[in-house]
Amino acid sequence: MAKLYFRYGTVGSAKTLNLLAVAHNYESQGKTVLVVKPAFDTRFGAQDVVSRAGLRRTADLTLADDDVPTGDVAADADCVLVDEAQFLTVEQVDALRDWTRHIDVPVICYGLRTDFRTRLFDGARRLMEVADSIEEVKTTCIDCNSKATQNLKLMDGVATVDGPSKQLGAEERYVPACFRHYQERLALARLATQASMASGGTGI
Template identity: 45%
Template sequence: MAKLYYRYGTMNSGKSIDILKIANNYEEQGKKVLIFTSAIDDRHGLGKVTSRVGIQREAYLLDETVFEKVQQEQPDCVVVDEGQFASTQLIDLLAEIVDTLDIPVIVYGLMTDFQGEMFEGSKRLLELADRIEEVKTICWYCKSKARFNTRFKNGKAVFTGEQIDIGGNEKYLPLCRQCYMKEKKSAETSI
């Protein structure tokens, strides 16, 4: 029986390289995998999953045609990058793929934004996923486990602004709770 997996982690935790590794493993065994990603993150071009280690792969854009595309292609597995940006309706379609077509779906994404607030897609994945797993990394400043995606502007942590502002290490760093709270307190006192 297929399952819906949600694998979350902070930025720079290796989610994209995991996606590329999964696809490679399936294909080495002669199995078919479909990769989907959000149209919101276009830093490396639309429809691409790109790892920080420099490996890149084409992907379909995740939209309301996902169920039909998977039904037509009949892959052995579906993998989704940037699941946090998906709407509740798209996450429901991914669950329908699992339940109706008996195809496993593995979704990777962030749990929370730079303010520690949950994304719509992440919230729905927590509600529906059969299995939830954390992809771990360490804090940029210390040796603790990172839990927060901290946004920086001109070298200073910022805690206001739009929920979505696409970027990489030039804009976000993974921090543990203690370092995040220290940065937040420092930002509040400098206002």
């Protein structure tokens, strides 16, 4: 039976670059890959799988929340690669789990573990529960050389835990942070807001 892999990491840990490299390796050997992504991620166009380093390719299959794909679509693939896997639903992860058994194809999922409030994404939780292999794709904190474990959300450069967790792109930016700097940046932002309100400002 082929394996289900979850390769998780923070933003900026080159997960998509890693995915594209794996795809390239398979294809340079004349093999076929199926690149899958949840349709939610529309940062760069719903069909495109894009790394922050600028490389991209078009996804072979995009999944809306209520799509639960059968294995037929992966029948000819030597490997299935999933980008932004944190946005998969539990049912979709379970379907991918079945693919490894019924059509004996390895499925490698790349995604975030937690959102900017330190909470597990549904897709990440299910992958943690059922994957054969869980591997961390590492990068360093934006403020020090420790390993980043958190995704810090910045609005106009200021740390925040506000807004929906299923939001991508636009003005906000996500950066990798160690837990210490994740907390420190949020504490500083709270102090700045309090100081602004105390001096008669709106706090915005």
